[in-house]
Amino acid sequence: MRIVCQKCAAAYAIDDRLISPKGVRAQCPRCRHLQLVKREAVGPPPEPVAPAAPAPRAAPQSAPRAASPSHPTAGSSALAADLFNDLTAPETASLPPDPLFDGIMSPPPVAEPPQGSGDPLLDFLGPPPEAPPPPVAEAPRRVTNPSMAAAAGPAPQSFRPPPPAPAPAPAPVQAPASCRECGNPLPDPFDQAIGTCEDCRNKQAAPPQEPPPEAAAAPERSSSAVNFDLPPLESIDMSGVASEAPALTLEPRSGVRSSPPRSATSGVSGPQSAQPLKMRTAGSGAGGILKAVLVVVLLLAVGGGAGYYFLVMKPEAETIAQPALPPAPAPIPPAIKAVLPRWELKHLDLAGSSVERLEEGAKLLAKDQRSAYAEAEESFQQALLIEPRSDAAIAGYVQAVALGRGTTVDKATFDEALSLVEASEERAGRTPALLLAHANLLLCRPNDAPLVEQARALAEEALGKGIDQEKAEAHLVLGRAYVKTSGGLANQHFDDALALNPTLQRVEYHRALANEAAGSYSLAIAALKSRLExxxxxxDSLSTMARIYLEVGEVEQARKLFEARVKAQPQNVRLLxxxxxxxxxxxxxxxxxxRDLRALLRNRQKYSDRDIAEILVHLSAAERMAGNMDAGVKAAEEAVGLVKDLAAGHLQLLLAALARGDAAKAAANLPxxxxxxxxxxLEKLLEGRVRLAEKKPAEAQALFQEAVKLDSRRHDALLLSAIAAAQAGHRDDAFRTFFQVLQSDPERLNPRPVTTLYFVRPGETLAGMNGSVEVLSTSREDVSGPLYEGLLLFHLGDRAGAERELKAVLELDPSNAGAAAYMALLSLQRGDAAKARTFATRAVAAGRQMPIAHLANGLALVASKQVEPAKRSLRDALNLAPALLSAEVKLAELEVASNKEAAQARLLKVLGLDSSYLSAKRLLFITDQRG
Structure with a gap:
């Protein structure tokens, strides 16, 4: 016969021989729905006996019917475990057994009281629609999905309603039901259960497909078999049936718990395949209590499952699906915050991204040009403004400052760059880029031994971390650190840098500096020429070569070098x-x-504001040197108006104010x-001069002493310190400091670059101080006043005034060795060797323990062509004062003809103590050119 699932409308075929007289319970393999299946021709079955403890059943327009009690055997329990292996039945001994199941698998009961309609299918479906339902105290909800009810588990005891009194059995059905579509009677029990006749169903359904031929011959099975192989029947119309037919309920088994559910399609190749489908059979019927229990269990299962999903599974899924949030960014260090507002004023129109600015800055650094370094500074500043947490921007900015400004970097910029790179190292770690930028910055102070040593340590640390390009830069830094101490080590590191990165152009430039420091001027110039090629x-290479020529006295060579470049670039303002x-x-x-500077200003529209400002600064210094003080002040004020932070312009204004005695204006330009x-x-010295002009001699004296500590070559600072002590009334301090100046090297000039933007005329730091020492004399016979006044005038370059004061001393004290020695030096400056020899002999006789006396005597003997006596006198001076460098230079000059190596060793010793000793450089250059 043919059956249709009441829930999913799937059609199947079953052999009539497999159906018992009372019918069988079949489970749909697709949706796992249970329903009762009877033969087509069924006689009136016996009425079931009312159960001892009936359970209410809730069905639309029908009263619940009581099920017959039975006592299942052990065999029936085992079979139930197999038949209901995918259902979960609550464990309870009070629930009624399944009479249909017992009728199939167990012996019939001893007595069955007649009750009910006598039709098992109708008993399962409930009373006919016209039967009025009895009152129910608490009707539980219908469970329409047995699988959901089974998954929910047993209901708690607190939710089980007490069983109501058994309802009276309705009268038996005397006439067949009618079809609800056409009104024809339904003699077939299957049509009665569905509510429509087969003709009405065929009208509404599509033409069914013929079953495959292999499905027609199903193998015979015993009536007691559990599973039946049913060929599917497709396209069976079940419209209107699912809503009318009651859903099949679970039949509990006392003392038996079903096994875990299995897939309904187990063993089937597909839901509509030609392979036989298995349909399980079981007994029918269930009590009202079971329904109530299943409703409660279903509600608990749905609620618990939803709660578990939203409270446990969904948060866990979101936790797994969403990646972990990154940690909050670290705060910007204060050192970086401090520069951002000031840099924002310089770069009001920021465009592009930080990465673009970084790439632009890196390209500018690779050019190795002074102007490119300045532009790179701005690019890296913009990159940091766009992204304040960019450590690459800080590394690039510090590198650009260090390489572009070099030793000319001012203290404020140096300190700012140092604080930035240290803050970045603390934030991002000691990366090779930051370490190398830090090291290059420290090398901007090559005369500070601790900073050079620190730069060497940073480069060695970076050498063990970076890639080849960074290792090459580290070798370059190490070479620069060894330039003044070991030329061999410096050149070795330079070779290693080129081996790692042959395109590193800066190596040749720094190799030239190493050769210059070693006294190999020919090698230095050759390296610079190679770089310029x-x-x-x-x-940098061009200006360094010109500086070397100027320092060694080859002024015309330097001039020709610039003039040759001007022919190639006639509009290059830097060359002009x-x-x-x-x-x-x-x-x-x-x-x-x-004249030349004013000619440049005629084309000022072609230059930038900074270039014009530098021209005006030089014009101010030249005007003041030419005696045009007002024109010089005007040019400096115009320069400051173009570039307000131009320190060189403020320096010229400060010097002009000091020369005029205007302490207020000088103090205004000091910051x-x-x-x-x-x-x-020099900064400390000028600050002392301002305090001295403000009549603060004690403060000025302290500042002058600080200047001497910073640079012991500054004789002008020593003289000013003595003058400030004299004005402060500290007579003993003044005499002690003046005597220190008297014993120092008179041939040693104050340190000053051959060309510089911060130009100070020789002796300008002492201008206006003449006549300030005479207050030290207590009487006409006291020679201390005129002696030190003559010493001051000597360093001021006032030869006539110095001779006048020193002669007055010798008239009062003919045995004054100091006055006689300086009179000999003044005679040598005039070219009077004989007079110089007389004063020098007098000085040695009066002061054999005075180094200046032996120096003057040696120089006078050299002028008189007495070489050997001159050597002896110069060695005596060095024995008394090893720091008397002019004696070393003169001895090297006397020895160069007979012992070139010894002479070069002396000169290198002098330059090691004072790299600005120009006479030593001149002599060393000459000996190096001679080869």
Missing amino acids: KDPEHW LALAVMRYQVDGNAPVAV AIQGKIEDPS
Whole structure:
């Protein structure tokens, strides 16, 4: 026969021989729905006996019917475990057994009281629609999905309603039901259960497909078999049936718990395949209590499952699906925050991304040009403004400052860059890029031994971390750190740098500096020429070669070098400015320099504001040197108006104010130069001069002493300290400091670059101080006043005034060795060797323990062509004062003809103590050229 699932409308075929007289309970393999299946021709079955403890059943328009009690055997329990292996039945001994199941698998009961309709299918489905339902105290909800009820588990005892009194059995059905579509009677029990006749169902359904031929012959099975192989029947119309037919309920088995559920399609190749489908059979019927229990269990299962999903599974899924949030970014260090507002004022129109600015800065650094380094500074500043947490921007900015400004970097910029790189190292770690930038910055102070040693340590640390390019930079830094102490080690590191990165252009430039420090001027110049052949516009190489020529006295070579480049670049303002600067700073020809500088200003529209400001600063210095004080002040004020933070312009204004005695104006320009000019010792000296002009001699004396500590070569600072002590009434301190100046090297000039933007005329730091020492004399016979006044005038360059004061001393004290020695030096400056010899002999006779006396005597003997006596006298001076460098230079000059190696060793010793000793450089250059 043919059956249709009441729930999913799937159609199946079953052999009539497998159906018992009372029918069988079949389970749909697709949706796992249970329903009763009877033969087509069924006689009136016996009425079931009312159960001892009936359970209420809730069904639409029908009263619940009581099920017959039975006592299942052990065999029936085992079979139930197999039949209901995918259902979960609650464990309870009070629930009624299944009479249909017992009728199939167990012997019939001893007695069955007649009750019910007598039709098992109708008993399962409930009473006919016209039967009025009895009152129910608490009707539980219908469980329409046995699998959900089974999954929910047993209901708690607190939710089980008490069983109501058994309802009276309705009268038996006397006439067949009618079809609800056409009204025809339904004699077939299957049609009665569905509610429509087969014709009505066929009208509404699509034409069914013929079953496959292999499904027609199903193997015979015993009536007691559990599973039946049923060929599917497709396209069976079940419309209207599912809503009318009651759902099949679970039949509990006392003392038996079903096994875990299995897939309904187990053993089937597909839901509609030609393979036989298995349909399980079981007994029918269930009590009202079971329904109530299953409703409660279903509610608990749905609620618990939803709660478990939303409270446990969903949060866990979200936790797994969503990646872990990154940690909050670290706060920006204060050192970086401090520079951002000031840099924002410089770069009001920021465009692009931080990465673009970083790439632009890296390209500018690779050019190795002074102007490119300045542009790189701005690019890295912009990158840091866009992304304040960019450590690459800080590393690039510090590198650009270090390589672009070099030793000329002012203190404020140096300290700012140092704080930035240290803060970045603390935040991002000691990366090779930060370590190398830090090391290059420290090398901007090559005369500070602790900073050079720290730079060496940083480079060695970076050498063990970076890639080849970074290792090459580390070797370059190490070579620079050894430039002054070991030329061999420096060149070895330079070779290693080129081996790792042959394109590192800066190696040749620093190799030239190492050769210069070693006294190999020919090798230094050759290295610079090699660098210029690769890049003729490399300003550092060009300016360094010109500086070497100027320091060794080859002024014309330097001039030709610039003039040759001007022919190739006639509009290059830097080259034209360099030639004009040489006019007044090297040649001493201020009027010609003024003319050339004013000619440059005629084309000022072609230059930037900073270039114009530098031209105006040099014009101010040249005008003042030429005696045009007002024109010099005007040019400096115009320069400061163009570039407000231009320290060189404020320096010229400060010097002009001091020369005029205007302490207020001098003090107003003082903050603008502090920490911003090349020479920190000069800064302290000028601050002392301002305090001295403000009538604060005690403060000035302390500042002058600090200047001497910073640079012991500053004789002008010693003289000013003695003058400040004298004005403060500290007579003993003044005499002690003046005597220290008297024993120092008179031939040693105050340190000053051959050309510089921060130009101070020789003796200008002492200008206006003449006549301030005479207050030390207590009487006409006291020679201390005129002696030290003559010493001051000697260093001021006032030869006539110095001779006048020193002669007055010798008239009062003919045995004054100091006065006689300086009179000998003044005679040598005039070219009077004989007079110089007389004063020198007098000085040695009066002061055999005075180094200055032996020095003057040796120099006078050299002028008289007495070489050996001159050597002896110079050695005596060195024995008394090893720091008397002018004696070393003169001895090297006397020995160069007979012992070149010894002479070069002496000169290198002098330059090691004072790299600005120009006479030693000149002599060393000459010996090196001789080969």
